[in-house]
Amino acid sequence: MIRKIKNYSSRSHKGWGRSLFLTAVLCVGLLAGCGSSGSGEKGTLRVGVALYDQSDTFISTVVQDLERAVQETEGEEGLKINLSVADGRSNQTTQMDQIDQFLSRGYDMLCVNIVDRTAAAVLIDKAQEAGVPLIFFNRQPVAEDIQRWDQIYYVGARAEEGGILQGQLVLDAWLQKRQTLDRNGDGILQYGMLEGEPGHQDALLRTEYSVKVLSDAGVEVEKVVSDTANWNRGQASEKVSQWLEEFGPSLEVLFANNDDMALGAIDAFQEAGAELPLIVGVDATAPALEAVKEGTLYGTVLNDAQGISRAMLDLMLALVKEEDPEQAVGLEDGHYVWLPYQKVTQNNLSDFLEGYQP
Numbered sequence: 565m566i567r568k569i570k571n572y573s574s575r576s577h578k579g580w581g582r583s584l585f586l587t588a589v590l591c592v593g594l595l596a597g598c599g600s601s602g603s604g605e606k607g608t609l610r611v612g613v614a615l616y617d618q619s620d621t622f623i624s625t626v627v628q629d630l631e632r633a634v635q636e637t638e639g640e641e642g643l644k645i646n647l648s649v650a651d652g653r654s655n656q657t658t659q660m661d662q663i664d665q666f667l668s669r670g671y672d673m674l675c676v677n678i679v680d681r682t683a684a685a686v687l688i689d690k691a692q693e694a695g696v697p698l699i700f701f702n703r704q705p706v707a708e709d710i711q712r713w714d715q716i717y718y719v720g721a722r723a724e725e726g727g728i729l730q731g732q733l734v735l736d737a738w739l740q741k742r743q744t745l746d747r748n749g750d751g752i753l754q755y756g757m758l759e760g761e762p763g764h765q766d767a768l769l770r771t772e773y774s775v776k777v778l779s780d781a782g783v784e785v786e787k788v789v790s791d792t793a794n795w796n797r798g799q800a801s802e803k804v805s806q807w808l809e810e811f812g813p814s815l816e817v818l819f820a821n822n823d824d825m826a827l828g829a830i831d832a833f834q835e836a837g838a839e840l841p842l843i844v845g846v847d848a849t850a851p852a853l854e855a856v857k858e859g860t861l862y863g864t865v866l867n868d869a870q871g872i873s874r875a876m877l878d879l880m881l882a883l884v885k886e887e888d889p890e891q892a893v894g895l896e897d898g899h900y901v902w903l904p905y906q907k908v909t910q911n912n913l914s915d916f917l918e919g920y921q922p
Contacts, residue, residue: 608644612666614659616679618651621824622847629873656680667694675699675876684709697883699876710899719875719901723769726846726865726905731777733844733863733907734817745816753783757790758800758820770821788814793825800828808836818843823852823864830860848908856913866906875901
């Protein structure tokens, strides 16, 4: 499914260097009145945006923020940006077909939130053959694949940092109110873990490092139960409902690799009329921030959707202008734009609600 997004204006740039913009460049250079009158043909940048699953709240937020980032340049002289968004619906074959469509239609750039990171090499070879720059975001291919071509980029955050900050949220709570959290008084933190997809890098690293923070700090932990819920709120609710039947009130802390699953856990506890444990998520989506405000979600870790979208747009514009992308977006190792995570609790919630556009 490919959804067209209306055209928006961006900034005028010299030295575009792509044949797509030759008409506009000649118009500006040779017909002095054409550009200033606003009636001349403008250059158009066509960008294919391929998503792993648009029903994912965080991914949907990134797309909305990307649309807004493009809209911010509307009315300025020069380039039009045409975004076409495709929903892969968690199917790599579907997503590959959508990307083939983008390439066959002559799209100028691709932004890909890949379904299966092991398929990245095939996708990269297709983009390289077509000469179309490729920006991966939020779901990181392996380093060997990123290095296959100098026009491959990744925009996102380091997954282990998200796990570390999530672990720090729980550690802070344990140190401050241990008597409340330690329900059975055994001095051991009993926890459950809602993981994302099996084998997914973010799920593996967030899971590992969130617990490692506690162990490294000398907190004795015991994993009561863990399972995958594929980043999905409904699946998480079903899993936790089963856990409640089997383990009852033994869960003192519940980690979730993302906010949708954290919210699903809250749904299950509330439906069962059970006392909520301390629950933490990752992403800081709008529904999660509301849950933090209400006190049902203890905390989350901001995965900067607005930062991801802005960095992708800045990178696209740098490539169009044939500027050095390393200077434009602060690339690391020639390919990576890393954004920082941030902890969110009721104590600093206002910092993240201010100016937030759900």
